[in-house]
Amino acid sequence: MNTVKWGVLSTADIAQTQLIPALKRAENAEIIAIASRGPKIHAIAENLEIKKAYESYDELLNDHEVEVIYIPLPNDLHKEWVIKAAKAGKHILCEKPAALNEADLEEMITVCNEENVQFMEAFMYQFHPQHIRVKEIIGSGEIGEVKLYKSSHSFYFENRQGNIRMDAQKGGGAIWDVGCYSVHAMQLILEKEVKSISFKKIVDSETTVDVSAFGIVEMENEIHGMIDCSFDMTERNEYEIVGTKGTIKVKNAFRPDRLSGNGQITINTLTTERIEQIGGDIYKLEVEYFSDAVRTKRDLALQHNYSRQNVRILHAIQQSVTTNQQIELADYLCND
Structure with missing residues (x-):
């Protein structure tokens, strides 16, 4: 099967340091073009060995x-x-968060469907095989009935001045930037409807952007979640599933690439502890998954539903931290 030909829209750091190298490692994809606004792109393309x-x-x-x-x-x-891009007939992998409200996301999905192009939000972490293993362990009953999901994603953010992460108008802040992973993984692993959320935030005094957020999520079947995210704490990217008989902790849940792709799952019961090591190249796996979806016309409705729930919950979190109130998801609209 011919490789899928990719182009990159911008010279963002994540493109240069992660996606473009992954495209070169992928077996079913190749990078052939890159664009930016201005002549600087030619030197960048030459350095990255991109022909156009x-x-x-x-x-x-x-x-x-x-x-x-x-x-x-x-x-x-x-x-x-x-x-x-959709109207130009291109398939699209869009960095997370794909949209900042439900209405925008629905319009994006609708246009892509009308133009018969594939569209996916780029949550690369989900393609690491450690998450499949977590779901297998939960399904086996080893940790009993799931009661609690705990997730933390943070890093100490230096050199903040002028960075788009600190611009509220551009969708900045810790909730959208790193909190989104914990919310997405909560859906991926548990597959439960969220009933309500209640969050608090700490804001930057100059920009008013949230630099930390902490909250409680109530899900169906009396399962609860505890999520924190921050630009003001040391690097953590983990989640833990607590059951009636044991726990599962994934230490490098969202950025195993920082440790050469090494995932680590620790399973504890009352009398035992087991550590499982699982490897995976998340950016390469993401590129290969989407390239395969383009070639095979795979149905990406599940990915779209993850994106819908993610933006809905994240927007509700923003509303909760702004109003200092608990938000009930059943009646919540987030299209402003």
Whole structure:
């Protein structure tokens, strides 16, 4: 099968350090073009050994050889360029969060469906095989009935001045940037409806962006979640599942690539402890999954539903930290 040809829309750090190298490692994909606004793109493309360089995003979308567009633009620009890419007939992998409210996300999904192109939000962590193993352990009954989900994702953010993560208008803040992983994994692993959320935040005095958030999630079947995210704490990217008979802890849940792809699952019961090591190249696996979806026209409805629930819950968290109230999800609309 021919490799899928990719183009990258912007020179964002994640594109240069993660996605483009992964495209070069992937067995069913190749990077052939990159775009930025201005002539600097030519030197960058040469350094990255990419044969085509465009000085505007529209030029890239007009390249008929490019099949897939990867979009790592600031959060507030995702909708505009996903829709433009779809109307240009390109399949789209869009960085998380794909949208900042449900209405925008639904429009993006609708346009992609109408244009018959594949669309997926880039939560790369989910393709690591450790999460499949976690679900297997839960299903086996080893830790009993699940009662609690705990997840933390943080890093100490230096050099904040002028960074888009500190711009509320561009979808900045710890909730959208790192909290989104914990919310997404909660759905991926537990597959339970969220009933209500209650969160608190700490804000940056200059930008008013949330730099930390802490909260409680109530799910169906009397399962609860405890989530924290932060730009003000040491690096953590983990979740723990607590059952009636034991626990499962995934230490490197969201960024196992920082440890050469090594995932670590610790299973504890009253009398035993077991550690399982599982490897996986998350960015390569993500690229190969989406490239395969393009070639086989795989149904990505489940991915779209994860994205829908994610933006709904994240928006509700934002509302909770702003109003200092518990938000009931059943009646919540987040289309502002």
